Amino acid sequence: MPEASLLTIYHRLLDFFGPQRWWPGQTPLEIMVGAVLTQNTAWGNVEKAIANLKGAELLPATAVDAAAQQACLIGLAQTPTPLLAALIRPAGYYNLKAGRLHNLIRRISDHHADLETFLARPTAELRRELLAIKGIGPETADSILLYAAGKPVFVVDAYTHRIFSRHQLLPEEADYHQIQEIFSDALPAEPQLYNEYHALIVRTGKEFCRKSNPRCPTCPLRTLPHAS
């Protein structure tokens, strides 16, 4: 039997779980904010913080036009950091993340016409600019590129490393860029595929490939080779 390809594994997960249909937010602005808030944090906590921001009218409560979204961007930029920190408190690391959100939001409001224009820039340039912002690392930048800007960028996270290194499909010591390259080389560059695959990886990591007490016997990937 041939070694399972990354695309084969994708289809296996898709068959098992069904489509996840991730669209983590109602507007690109909300997705961007969520990408920062979810750093090393469970999504449920992020949702509470997002609800607070909507209550304060700092995020659109529903899907809206670009102008309304831009008004929220400016509002966030003008909110004092301590107030922003109080609103996002349920997401944890609130002082840290309030600063990071301001770094990101003010970079956009100070240097670009509006959010949509910013997100429409060429992928490589946009990625470089995001990574230059203090508090935006590779995973956060790529989440924004894929989920807010719709670019074909594969998002790597701790689950990706854990699942695929446990199955000896990645070296244990592989870094972010190496992992991303392996997936990008093996998959067609389609945002929809990257979107769904990342969502399926997260689902698998949470339910089966847990950090401790992994549920290998019932895992959809149990037939792949794996260590111990």
Place this chain on the structure above:
DNA sequence: ATCCTGTACC
């Protein structure tokens, strides 16, 4: 290697 932090789950 350590710090940042609330929340949910084991």
Place this chain on the structure above:
DNA sequence: GGTACTGGAT
């Protein structure tokens, strides 16, 4: 009561 969480900076 401890662990883990869709990380990143120092």
